[in-house]
Amino acid sequence: MxxxxxxxxxxxxxxxxxxxxxxxxxxxxxxxxxxxxxxxxxxxxxxxxxxxxxxxxxxxxxxxxxxxxxxxxxxxxxxxxxxxxxxxxGFTVLRPGEPATAAPLLPAPLLTVTSGDHDAATRALARAAAQQRTVAPAGTGPVLYTRRQTYGLDVAVARHQATTVARTTIVDMWRRADGSRHIARHLQYVNRVGADVGGPRPADIGSGQTEFPPSPPDLDPAAMPSDASRLRARLAARTPAAADSFGIAGNALSDLSLGLTSPQQNAAYYEVLAQLPTVFDAGPVRDRAGRPGHAIGVVVSDHTSLVVGTEYLILSDTGTPLTIETVDTPDAPPGLRLPPGPTVETYTQLFTTSHVQAVGDTS
Known part of the structure; x- marks a missing residue:
């Protein structure tokens, strides 16, 4: 036997x-x-x-x-x-020869630390900024093309009830010279992840293509200055009610997650982040695409909120942003009815940022 x-x-x-x-x-x-x-x-x-x-x-x-x-x-x-x-x-093909996978629902966080060496973080950010200042933008043409994979929890609330779903999406964006954008979304996964508490159905955001008019210059990452002082002032002015380090950090990382910034603009964003007291070194890590990088942690909400929110900016050895991930600790916000433990709120993996000749081109 x-x-x-x-x-x-x-x-x-x-x-x-x-x-x-x-x-x-x-x-x-x-x-x-x-x-x-x-x-x-x-x-x-x-x-x-x-x-x-x-x-x-x-x-x-x-x-x-x-x-x-x-x-x-x-x-x-x-x-x-x-x-x-x-x-x-799951499996989704980004383009021939460039496969990417849709992460499992409620993926394990890449990192969960909420504090670390601040001086090491400022040195790492200064080094990445210096590297990016010498990098030429990729490609040629009047249209800026980006490709990224996003994961996020989507919550619909009504009558004191909520429904939580998780979505993983591939997003292609073409930004024209006038600032208008064409966006193509390719939905990989969507599913309920919270306890069923009778909430409304979340918005039906799936695959499809959409046109967007130009954004105001102060809200368009591609139009932001490459000087750190001017950039910080613009980021602070964007949300006057949250112009502290939390607000500036959140705005900076939100911009970087779109993949629209040039290497020189990246450098300015890193220099702004290095000025914030809530940044810390989170050490070497591989992102969800298996790419090696170095993580900088940034606390974006503290114990005065329901949870501590920490965003991790993962940089390549040339200073290029690879992944930005937001993790709630020690648990997800209670209204989401998710299992206990550190929870990935969002992540964005950046795959391509390049100038191309026309909308629809990818190289």
Missing amino acids: RESTDEASRDIDAVRALLTHLDPAPEAAPTEADRQRGERLLAAVQSSLDHPGIPPVRSSRRRRGRRGSRAHALAVAVGVVAAVTVLLV
Whole structure:
């Protein structure tokens, strides 16, 4: 019996290894032996399913029952592993050769620390700013194109009731020279994630294309100055009621998350962030696309709010912004009815910022 159990366990491991291509971050790549064993097992299961009335050729009824049970168990295992993998991982193609995955609902935070070395953060931001000052904008043309992946909790509230859903979306944006924008959204996932407390249905924001008129210059990241002093004044003036470090940090990171800023503008944003007392060094980390970077933490709300909100700006080794993630600690706001523990409120992964010739071009 132990030998049969061990063999079944090896079968399940082989099938799981064969399905690792569905996992964007497998623990280990399957070996050639795993692949061959998994392919044989899948072929056997498929044959059994295609011809259910044909009994396996065995001289013992006991052996025949064991073989049938094993085939059935394998069929169930394959189906469960595949279904769970697809449901939790998902897959969306950004463009040929550039795959990206939709994160599971309620993904684990990349980071949860809420304090750290302030001086190290200012040095890291100054270094990134100096690097960005020497970088030339990518591409040529009158249209600025960006591509990003966004995740966020969407809450609809009415009559003291709420419904919370999580959305993961690929967003393509083309900003013309006059400031008008064409945006194409490709919805990856949307699902309820909070307890059902009878709230209204959230807005139906799905895939589609939309035109937007030019934004006021003070609200358009692409039109912001590349001088840190002038930039800070503009960010503070945007929200006079929240012109403290929390408000300035929130506005700065919101701008950076759109991917519309040039390297020189990035440098100014980093210099502004370095002036804030709530920034701290969060150390090296890989973002959800697997890209290595260095994280700067910025506290954007403190204990005077329902939760502590911390945004993490992940920078590449050249100072390019890769990911911006907002995490609520120690729990999500209570009205969302989410499981306890640090909760990702939003994240944005930036993939492309480049000048192109026309709307619709990506390179």
